[in-house]
Amino acid sequence: MTGHICRDIILEQHVRLFRGAMGAEFLFMDDNARPHRANIVDECLQSEDSTHMDWPAYSPVLNPIEHVWDMLGRRIAARQPPPTCLPELRRALLDEW
Numbered sequence: 001m002t003g004h005i006c007r008d009i010i011l012e013q014h015v016r017l018f019r020g021a022m023g024a025e026f027l028f029m030d031d032n033a034r035p036h037r038a039n040i041v042d043e044c045l046q047s048e049d050s051t052h053m054d055w056p057a058y059s060p061v062l063n064p065i066e067h068v069w070d071m072l073g074r075r076i077a078a079r080q081p082p083p084t085c086l087p088e089l090r091r092a093l094l095d096e097w
Contacts, residue, residue, distance in 0.1 A: 003038025011044050019050060029053045072096055 030036040083089040
């Protein structure tokens with residue numbers, strides 16, 4: 001991912017819509033990955049007057065989605081029999097989700 005992709009796809013196509021739905025309660029969170037901290041992304045967030053949550057880099061404890069991925073990984077690993085191909089893995093992930 002690059003800063004341009006982060007801005008053009010994530011911020012402009014998804015975050016902007018979600019921010020509109022949330023209104024004044026919106027708080028933008030990310031995990032401080034390099035593309036998320038690119039100047040082009042910061043400029044976009046400032047132009048949108050979005051509130052951004054500061055947190056330490058590489059802090060999976062603060063990132064809720066990391067807990068979801070961990071839980072899904074554990075459930076998939078515990079399946080008997082485990083998925084052996086991509087379509088089986090996709091079905092297993094959808095079932096566990």
